[in-house]
Amino acid sequence: MQSYEERLTAPASWWTAALAAGLFCGLTALPFGTLATLGALITGGALATVAVSAYGSARIRVVAGSLVAGDARIPVTALGEARPLDRAEAVAWRTHRADPRAFMLLRSYVPTALRVEVTDPEDPTPYLYLSTRNPEKLAAALAAVRS
Template identity: 30%
Template sequence: MDEKKQTARPYRERLWVPLWWWPVAFAITGLLAAEIHMGAPGLRAWLPYVLLFPVPVWVLLWLSRHRVEVAPDASGTPELRVDRAHLPVNFVARAAVVAHTAKSAALGRQLDPAAYVQHRPWIGPMVLLVLDDPDDPTPYWLVSTRHPERVLAALGLPSAG
């Protein structure tokens, strides 16, 4: 238990959508606005572009809203924060890195329905944190992150995978 209470390095990551999604979203929006415009003069010439172009910005920013963070709690023990969910490190029995090649199995037949899952399809690897809390029915957390080794290092946990 003492090795889990090491001084943790803070970690913060925002799970942004891939950059190539932005031009694709604007191209699709431009095509839709051009279909509405269809060469008509006046208001229909510019209004579709003005009204539709904020939509992909809002959608892509909404998809990128998720954060993974490791920070100390009130007692100084590191905890994993995924959006509004908090997991103190002293409830973690063991941890592993789930490679992008094993993600399909981890989210498929092997997935426990009671597990806490924060999955983003555009993020390859994941972190698996098996819990040891008799008061919590959640057996483990499965969280998408671009740098799973850094998350585990920030939590002060050894990686089993």
Template identity: 40%
Template sequence: MTYRERLSPSPWMYLALALLIPASLLVFLPISVPAGIACAIVLFGGACLFVALSAPVVEVADGHLRAGRARIPLEFTAAPEAFRGAAATAARGVDLDARAWLCIRGGIDPVVRVQVTDPADPAPYWLISTRNPDLLVAALQAAHTLG
């Protein structure tokens, strides 16, 4: 079983980026109306494209867990746990180990904690945001039983 998810920004992020439009109009309209409109469109479009393309990917495939730019062989992982609501808030906050490796996004509430068993790795676990925590846990458990 494989799993793949792009941690795309929420629609609220794009709404916040829309604030670039009046800001750029305020700066460039006194110079030229067409330049102001063009700059507003280019800045907003470029920012939206950057935010969408730079969203990290969480993937379980080919014997590896990938979260963003980090990869770990599944043989060095164990005991995935899913957290939602208050438990997810605690996992990201008061219960967080400062040595943990994080791939968390503010607009995505659920997280999955994956224990790291590699003695050479200083991180005791990975904490990963996901919109589908049960599917990610199932994919990790299935990959362990197959491998």
């Protein structure tokens, strides 16, 4: 049985933006003195870092007969065809072709994705859209667990 695990981490530019947010908070507090500036710098930087880290901590795993994507856990038996999407197809499926009922683990900094049909008749979700850097490997792991 093949397993799969991926963590969708934020790019380096987002960490630079978090640092810039901390500096901006410090500069904003500059007229209030050194202690306020230091407090705003640390607090603003920490909050921005936590936000980037939380957004960038999404994980996708295939484990124990289930697909775990972010907070969602879906049994592989409820899933149908898994279709890897290249950059152009991924953009189309997260914009004009998107269904508002779909489950989307979307990260704008990941150009490729996997679209997985949901076959459970009681689930109103038509498909899963999963941003992934390795859509072929994820599709293969799902196929291996199903067979």
